[in-house]
Amino acid sequence: MKKNIGVLAVQGAFAEHINTLKKLDINTIEIRKKSDLTENHIDGIILPGGESTVMGKLINELGMLNSLKKFIQDGLPVFGTCAGLILLAKKITNDDNVYIGTMDIEVKRNAYGRQLGSFHTNGQFAKLGQVPMTFIRAPYIENVSKNVDILAQIDNHIVAAKQNNMIVTSFHPELTSDLNIHKYFLDLI
Amino acid sequence: MNTQYELNKNLAQMLKGGVIMDVTTPKQAQIAEKAGACAVMALERIPADIRAAGGVSRMSDPKMIKSIQQAVSIPVMAKVRIGHFAEAQILQAIEIDYIDESEVLSPADDTFHIDKTKFKVPFVCGAKDLGEALRRISEGASMIRTKGEPGTGDVIQAVRHMRLINQQIKHIQNLREDELFQAAKDLQVSYELAQYVYENGKLPVVNFAAGGIATPADAALMMQLGADGVFVGSGIFKSGNPEKRAQSIVKAVTGYTDASILAQLSEDLGEAMLGINEQEIELLMAQRGI
Numbered sequence: 001m002k003k004n005i006g007v008l009a010v011q012g013a014f015a016e017h018i019n020t021l022k023k024l025d026i027n028t029i030e031i032r033k034k035s036d037l038t039e040n041h042i043d044g045i046i047l048p049g050g051e052s053t054v055m056g057k058l059i060n061e062l063g064m065l066n067s068l069k070k071f072i073q074d075g076l077p078v079f080g081t082c083a084g085l086i087l088l089a090k091k092i093t094n095d096d097n098v099y100i101g102t103m104d105i106e107v108k109r110n111a112y113g114r115q116l117g118s119f120h121t122n123g124q125f126a127k128l129g130q131v132p133m134t135f136i137r138a139p140y141i142e143n144v145s146k147n148v149d150i151l152a153q154i155d156n157h158i159v160a161a162k163q164n165n166m167i168v169t170s171f172h173p174e175l176t177s178d179l180n181i182h183k184y185f186l187d188l189i
Numbered sequence: 190m191n192t193q194y195e196l197n198k199n200l201a202q203m204l205k206g207g208v209i210m211d212v213t214t215p216k217q218a219q220i221a222e223k224a225g226a227c228a229v230m231a232l233e234r235i236p237a238d239i240r241a242a243g244g245v246s247r248m249s250d251p252k253m254i255k256s257i258q259q260a261v262s263i264p265v266m267a268k269v270r271i272g273h274f275a276e277a278q279i280l281q282a283i284e285i286d287y288i289d290e291s292e293v294l295s296p297a298d299d300t301f302h303i304d305k306t307k308f309k310v311p312f313v314c315g316a317k318d319l320g321e322a323l324r325r326i327s328e329g330a331s332m333i334r335t336k337g338e339p340g341t342g343d344v345i346q347a348v349r350h351m352r353l354i355n356q357q358i359k360h361i362q363n364l365r366e367d368e369l370f371q372a373a374k375d376l377q378v379s380y381e382l383a384q385y386v387y388e389n390g391k392l393p394v395v396n397f398a399a400g401g402i403a404t405p406a407d408a409a410l411m412m413q414l415g416a417d418g419v420f421v422g423s424g425i426f427k428s429g430n431p432e433k434r435a436q437s438i439v440k441a442v443t444g445y446t447d448a449s450i451l452a453q454l455s456e457d458l459g460e461a462m463l464g465i466n467e468q469e470i471e472l473l474m475a476q477r478g479i
Binding site for chain 2: 009010011012013014015016032033049050051053054057058061062082083095109110113114115116118119120134136137172175
């Protein structure tokens with residue numbers, strides 16, 4: 001049976017994730033409101049890139065925050081890219097907000113500065129070898145707890161990590177044609 | 190295309206499904222960020238006031254733009270006059286996140302737009318039709334918006350421009366491949382760009398709606414017509430309750446297909462900007478720069 005993956009679609013680059021998942025023959029469900037989350041069977045969820053302040057505010061005010069948090073705490077596989085990583089972090093070092101806050105990581109927002117600091121590179125990702133990595137006004141992870149596995153580092157900063165059912169990247173695999181990171185996430189299911 | 194141009198198109202992709210709001214002070218910028226703006230446009234006067242004041246309208250004071258960069262964590266955009274590459278160099282020097290080469294300001298050049306390929310920072314430009322959109326892209330724009338008619342609170346022109354661009358895209362897709370050469374000539378664009386539209390059925394960059402959007406319903410209308418997101422200029426801080434209106438427009442862009450949500454969002458917003466109808470205005474900013 002095909003897997004059903006929910007993609008949070010309140011703001012940001014959700015269409016790019018949906019296109020990537022379609023290439024992998026996955027059913028996708030746009031999550032725009034609480035009932036999209038609770039009335040569909042989903043095997044995993046992607047929190048895309050965008051503005052974390054906007055997405056964090058909307059998941060709260062559209063009444064999805066508690067259900068999302070519960071699903072993730074109960075083991076639903078989740079993949080957060082860029083803003084999605086920020087939503088999952090228990091602490092943002094340069095911002096007082098915490099959104100879903102289920103992952104034991106400390107994150108710095110806009111860690112590479114403004115748009116002129118955005119960059120593209122290739123880096124080692126877990127055991128997958130070199131993968132393309134696009135960073136757009138990206139965060140990085142400053143600290144992780146012992147129960148978090150580091151999946152990738154660039155210039156000594158952590159840019160990808162895994163804790164149980166949660167995977168995060170501060171870069172955007174959905175903006176490249178490389179499907180390996182999405183496959184890595186789908187293998188969790 | 191080079192990596193920087195790809196990164197600049199990518200930033201626009203991150204803004205999709207969001208609302209970019211005009212702000213004139215750090216305080217307004219914070220209100221906008223709190224209300225859920227995905228970026229702010231820093232300018233000294235909003236288009237409605239530019240229209241009312243008349244005279245030459247230029248790039249804003251960099252000090253004012255920097256104060257807004259310090260006040261918020263979301264991307265900050267600012268406007269330069271059409272063709273004024275020195276103003277653009279100045280904004281690049283203060284590390285602006287996006288430059289809007291905008292018809293809202295007085296044009297500095299009536300023939301040439303800025304060669305945006307010479308810059309590292311991204312540019313957004315206005316367009317009334319497909320030819321304009323593709324010409325701006327060939328000059329290096331990494332995001333397009335409809336021109337609409339800024340500072341009016343009248344959405345008719347944004348609707349006209351969005352519909353026309355989409356109709357022209359469909360027309361290109363329906364051509365025979367050997368007709369593309371002439372189509373490119375008619376649109377005054379390169380064959381490669383016409384071919385991209387033929388093969389993909391869309392612009393190669395993100396396309397937002399702008400110019401005259403004043404209510405959650407206006408925002409939902411533009412999203413249903415195919416916009417990737419919206420700019421709201423005068424509509425927010427010229428209204429009775431900017432905070433509430435800003436939040437409602439943000440939610441309308443997320444829930445644009447759900448009329449019951451839109452009905453709730455449209456309730457009790459206080460006074461909308463008075464606005465002016467397109468027949469009542471003397472200066473059509475959308476005619477600037479083609």
